[in-house]
Amino acid sequence: MGVLRAGLCPGLTQDMVGQLRSRGIKTVVDLVSADLEDVAQKCGLSYKALVALRRVLLAQFSAFPCNGADLYEELKTSTAILSTGIGSLDKLLDAGLYTGEVTEIVGGPGSGKTQVCLCVAANVAYDLQQNVVYIDSSGGLTASRILQLLQARTPEEEEQAGALQRIQVVRAFDIFQMLDVLQDFRGAMSQQ
């Protein structure tokens, strides 16, 4: 989104782009906010073609409004609440972590943030039997600690191993690696 170029949307040819650029219309915003009659006269393009182009560009690049009732319906069917495995934390979070929401845990060093994360990961992997992606950018994750948490839940080694396998650990120590990880994850999710 931004600069007008041939093929950006159906109906926008290289000729048109050239003629518009010669009159100072270089970006999508320029074209959409311009007075089209004026542009048609100055650039020698048909007014109808410009109006159609404007409509196509707006349909392609603007956001689509959705109805509140539909959104609520969708939310009801797709939202799940994941228990953190810590009773008092669940009470604070109104039953647990809601899917579709970002929950931020903030605190100074040594206040227990990583421990909460490890506990939630163990709970989701073992009790809820779901997959976890654990992105570690602080180096605070140790597999032995998760194993300890799982051993407290079950003595069966097979079940512990099963739960550990459901936790995928990714390390990202700079912002670009982090973005890469998130993009890869998004791609993997959309293929499911």
Added chain:
Amino acid sequence: MCSDFRRAESGTELLARLEGRSSLKEIEPYLFADEDSSVHGDILEFHGPEGTGKTEMLYHLTARCILPKSEGGLEVEVLFIDTDYHFDMLRLVTILEHRLSQSSEEMVKCCLGRLLLVNCSSNTQLLLTLYSLETVVCSHPSLCLLILDSLSAFYWIDRVNGGESVNLQEYTLKKCAQFLEKLVNEYRLVLFATTQSIMQKTTNWTEGPSSALNHPSEADADYRPYLCKAWQQVVRHRIFFSKQEDFKTSNQFSLVSRHLKSNSLKKHIFIIGESGIEFC
């Protein structure tokens, strides 16, 4: 493009449009500093640091609008533009359930049917969305309220993209402000927009700390306008939100409403409960 649409309107549609849009006077008397000022074409800015109740106030206003007349609402439609991507549908539903005398799924869904929600990921997308929303406003005669949460979401991104030139930095937001004013005036809407306090408070070294407490408008004495001039000119009321500092009243929030032309000021205190905002 849209003027053709309006000419094709029937007599009953015209009446519906004018009648429907004049009932917003009751929306929330606490927010308007100047009692005589007309509500149509009003643009109000909610300003304040995070956690001071701006978005909660938007849910309160949305609920007031979408509830049916039999339950004390205005039964009008609301268009909510969310640039922060933090619209909490479950919170709005909780507020509606508390305010309905008989809360059933059907009633809640009927109310939510009067809400339109849009998300925008940049000021450019916001501008293009506003242009295409003109047709939505034309086709919904009972749409009276436009909400924008928040207008300052992409401020720093614009600053970076604009480089050294202030004109370039403010270009898109300026166009948004001008188009919003046009929309609000032409279709007789009311716009509520939130902005974050992202600039540091000014410290007045000569006066000292005690004078700040005596000053009646201490909430807005520190206000530093940072959005483009086009937006500053378009705002008619500016409402400052803040949390009470006093330990005894630590669950209270306050809002100071200033009408920019007449310079009249009003202060109100509210708390936020399960059913939304309650004025004290």
